[in-house]
Amino acid sequence: MPPSAPTPIRLTPADAERYARLRRKMLAEAPWAFDAGPDNEQGVAHDVYARMFADDQHAVLAIATAYSWGLTPGQPDLVAAAGITRMRAQKFAHRARIWGVYVDSAHRRRGLGRAVVSAAIRCGRGWAGVDYLDLGVSENSPEARWLFEGLGFKQWGREPEATDHGAQRFDEIYMTMKLKRS
């Protein structure tokens, strides 16, 4: 039986550089899955992430190699991450958006994706007044859609040919989860 996935950590500004490294990897490897592209400066600048991680309306939950593979001195590389951002506009402050879900290809199918998205959902539940978690997933990422469905997200819409990758265009599938509050 595989070991259970490690508990994700919430990144701080001190993690910005290693998150930027993971971000470059995700944009290069799966450009269809993310809004930004590998040549998009906003998507790779670590100072952008340092500011983001200092803002309590954003969170990135991540897993580093050392948690799964034994001890490494210093800051081990991140291998899995999921972001969540609370909508700022007053009319949308009851919603948060999940983004940037990625697991390094060498670490897939071991529960890391489920662990980071579950941690993002817990973070959303912890934000008072947030009742819905939203996300968009490319039709070219069926494994991500299955992951989200397994965690309770429901599809509510589909945008035809939402993204253009030169030779191919992919629909975007929109999903949401209503948080149950006790």
Ligand SMILES: CC(C)(COP(=O)(O)OP(=O)(O)OC[C@H]1O[C@@H](n2cnc3c(N)ncnc32)[C@H](O)[C@@H]1OP(=O)(O)O)[C@@H](O)C(=O)NCCC(=O)NCCS
């Ligand atoms: C989607 C992604 C994050 C999944 O990460 P992962 O660590 O391999 O996923 P997990 O091991 O936690 O799997 C959780 C569930 O997801 C689904 N799943 C994930 N990969 C799958 C695959 N290759 N085939 C079938 N189901 C899959 C399954 O339902 C799985 O549950 P199960 O293990 O009980 O069958 C990873 O494949 C990835 O980074 N893909 C490229 C980037 C991307 O598409 N991101 C989505 C942006 S919206």
